[in-house]
Amino acid sequence: MTTSFNFADALLDWFDHHGRKNLPWQQNPTPYHVWLSEIMLQQTQVATVIDYYNRFIHRFPDVQPLAKAKQDDVLAYWSGLGYYARARNLHKTAQIVSEEYTGRFPKTLEELINLPGIGRSTAGAILTLGYHQKYPILDGNVKRVLTRFFAISGWPGNKKVEDNLWQKAESLLPDKRIANYIQAQMDLGATLCTRSKPDCPDCPLQSHCLAYNTASPTDYPEKKPKKTIPTRTCYWLVCQNGDELFLEQRPSAGIWGGLWSFPERQEKEELIAYCERTFHFSVDNIEQLPELTHVFSHFKLTIRPLLITSRPKGVTDKSVGNWYKIDDIMQLGLPAPVRSFLHTLQ
Ligand code: SF4
Missing domain, CATH: 1.10.340.30 (Hypothetical protein; domain 2)
Incomplete structure (x- = not known):
C-alpha cells in the first residue's frame, strides 16, 4: 500500500x-x-x-x-x-x-x-x-x-x-x-x-x-451502540381504604427483595384472582392509573397500577400484607417506583 x-x-x-x-x-x-x-x-x-x-x-x-x-x-x-x-x-x-x-x-x-x-x-x-x-x-x-x-x-x-x-x-x-x-x-x-x-x-x-x-x-470513531433492553410489564393493585393503603412485603429473593410494595402480578386477571383469594378484597370498580416506567440494568419495567377503593370483605392475615397510613408508608423500605408513585398519589 x-x-x-x-x-x-x-x-x-x-x-x-x-x-x-x-x-x-x-x-x-x-x-x-x-x-x-x-x-x-x-x-x-x-x-x-x-x-x-x-x-x-x-x-x-x-x-x-x-x-x-x-x-x-x-x-x-x-x-x-x-x-x-x-x-x-x-x-x-x-x-x-x-x-x-x-x-x-x-x-x-x-x-x-x-x-x-x-x-x-x-x-x-x-x-x-x-x-x-x-x-x-x-x-x-x-x-x-x-x-x-x-x-x-x-x-x-x-x-x-x-x-x-x-x-x-x-x-x-x-x-x-x-x-x-x-x-x-x-x-x-x-x-x-x-x-x-x-x-x-x-x-x-x-x-x-x-x-x-x-x-x-x-x-468517526462511532460511539458504542446503546444496548436495547427488553421491556416487561406488570400490574399493581393499589387498594385504598380511606387514608390507608395495602402493601405486602416482597419475598427476600428476587427484585426488591424484602421491600414493601403493592401486590403485583404480570397479568391483570391473575393479580385480581390472587388478591381476592389471599387478601379477601372485593375487586370491583377498578380504575386504571397512568403507567410508570422503571429501568433496571437488564430490562425496563412498565408498571400499570390498578386502583380500587372498596373495603376488604374479610380479615387480612398481617403476615402477608398490611394496611398503612400513607405517611407511615414513607418510613418503610420501598422500591423507588413505589415511593415516586406515592408522591404522585399524594
Ligand atoms: S486525520 Fe484527523 S485531523 Fe487529519 S484530516 Fe483526518 S480527520 Fe482531520
Whole structure:
C-alpha cells in the first residue's frame, strides 16, 4: 500500500516540527518511565498526569523501590488519579519484574502482556518507546486517527473493528524512527485530530484522509451502540381504604427483595384472582392509573397500577400484607417506583 509509506513519512515530518518533545517521560524514556506514563495516561489527561508523574518518579525512581514499597504508600502517591486498580496492578507488576526479571522489563510482547495491567497497546508502547522495537500501538488517540483516516465504520470496541485497526496500525509501521513515529501518532491524536474539533486544514494526513475527504471526521470513531433492553410489564393493585393503603412485603429473593410494595402480578386477571383469594378484597370498580416506567440494568419495567377503593370483605392475615397510613408508608423500605408513585398519589 503506497499510502503506508506516505502516512509514516508525513507523520514523522509533522512530528519534527510540531510534536511534543518536552513531556517529562520523554526526557529519559526507559521502559519503566514509558510504562508508568502509559498507565497514568490511560484514563487521565496529560496536563493532570505531569505533576503526578513527577511526584511518583521522585519517590519511586525505578522498579525496585516501587516493588519494595508498601501498597498504601503507592496508593497515596496515586491518590487523586482515580481508577485505583491501575495503582494496585502497577505495584504487582513492579514486584514481578523485580523478582522474575531482575528489575528489567521483559522485551517480548508475550511476556509483557502477561503482566498485570499491561494490554497489547501498553506493551507496544514499552517495546517501541522503551526498546525501539517495531510494534503498533492502539490507544484512544491512535484509534481516532485511524478510524478517520480510513473511514472505518463500527464501534472500535467491537472485536472485528479492533482487529481491523490493529492490522492497519501494523501495516503502516515504518522501518526506522519507530519511537518517533509512535509518539507522532499519539501527538497527532492528542493535539490535532481531537475528538470534537479536529484541525484538518493543518493536518499532515489531510490529503489521504477518507473521513476528511468524503465525510465528516467527527462521525468517526462511532460511539458504542446503546444496548436495547427488553421491556416487561406488570400490574399493581393499589387498594385504598380511606387514608390507608395495602402493601405486602416482597419475598427476600428476587427484585426488591424484602421491600414493601403493592401486590403485583404480570397479568391483570391473575393479580385480581390472587388478591381476592389471599387478601379477601372485593375487586370491583377498578380504575386504571397512568403507567410508570422503571429501568433496571437488564430490562425496563412498565408498571400499570390498578386502583380500587372498596373495603376488604374479610380479615387480612398481617403476615402477608398490611394496611398503612400513607405517611407511615414513607418510613418503610420501598422500591423507588413505589415511593415516586406515592408522591404522585399524594
Ligand atoms: S484530516 Fe482531520 S480527520 Fe483526518 S486525520 Fe487529519 S485531523 Fe484527523
